Amino acid sequence: xxIVSDNTGRVGGxxxxxxxxxxxxxxxxxxxxxxxxxxxxxxxxxxxxxxCDTYGHVPDDYGGMTDPTGSDSNLSVDPLFFDTSxxxxxxxxxxxxxxxxxxxxxxxxxxADAGC
Numbered sequence: 001x002x003i004v005s006d007n008t009g010r011v012g013g014x015x016x017x018x019x020x021x022x023x024x025x026x027x028x029x030x031x032x033x034x035x036x037x038x039x040x041x042x043x044x045x046x047x048x049x050x051x052c053d054t055y056g057h058v059p060d061d062y063g064g065m066t067d068p069t070g071s072d073s074n075l076s077v078d079p080l081f082f083d084t085s086x087x088x089x090x091x092x093x094x095x096x097x098x099x100x101x102x103x104x105x106x107x108x109x110x111x112a113d114a115g116c
Contacts, residue, residue, distance in 0.1 A: 001026045001027075001028075001106065001110075002024075002026065002027045002028070003027075003028045003029075003030075003081075003094050004027065004028070004029045004030075004032065005028070005029075005030055005031040005032065005081070005084075005089075005092075005094065006031050006032065006033075006084075006089045006092075007032045007033070008032070008033040008034075008035075009032070009033075009034060009035070010034075010035045010036045010037075011034075011035075011036050011037045011038075011041050011063075012034075012037065012038060012039070012040060012041030012063070013032040013033050013034030013035070013038070013039055013057060014029045014032040014034075014039040014040055014054075014057065015029070015039070015040045015041070016041050016043070017040070017041065017042045017043065017045035017047055018043045018044060018045060019043070019044045019045060020045045020047070021045060021046045021047065021048070022045075022047050022048070023047075023048045023050075024047065024048070024049050024050075024052055025049075025050045025051050025052065025106075025107050025110065026051050026052070026106040026107055026110055027049070027052045027053075028052070028053045028055075028079045028102065029052065029053065029054040029055070029061075030053065030054070030055040030056050030078070030079050030081075031056060031081075031084070032057060034057050034058060034059075037059075037060075037063045038057055038059070038060045038061060038062055038063035038064075039054055039056075039057030039060070039061045039062070040054060040061065040062050040063070040065070041062075041063045041064050042062075042063070042064040042065035043064055045064070045065070046065070047065060048072075049068045049072065049074055050072040050073055050074065050107065051072070051073045051074070051105065051106050051107040052068070052074050052075070053074070053075045053076065053077060053079055053102055053105075054069070054074070054076055055075075055076050055077055055078055055079060056078065061076060073105070073107070075101075075102070075105065077101055077102070079096060079100055079102050080096060080097040080099055080100035080102075081093070081094045081095070081096065081097065082094070082095040082096065082097050
């Protein structure tokens with residue numbers, strides 16, 4: 001399980017992929033600042049996302065790739081992190097709030113004790 005949050009970038013505020021084909025599962029990508037193009041930008045790349053949540057990037061969550069929302073169990077919802085009110089991001093509590101629909105929405109074949 002991975003969280004990508006509170007990053008800033010001109011292109012791909014959360015992730016800029018160049019000539020790569022990463023496979024990502026159980027990743028929450030939210031709350032990143034984008035100045036020009038999207039949260040995840042794929043340049044000559046073919047990422048595969050499953051059980052991921054990409055949310056709240058303006059103007060778009062994805063660029064240079066097909067939006068995977070709705071396929072392979074990918075979502076685009078507010079993850080409802082427990083507490084992001086502290087001024088220092090290192091003081092944020094990025095556990096999921098009990099109202100988050102991401103709870104138990106991850107890949108059922110990945111277990112917490114698998115060392116991931």
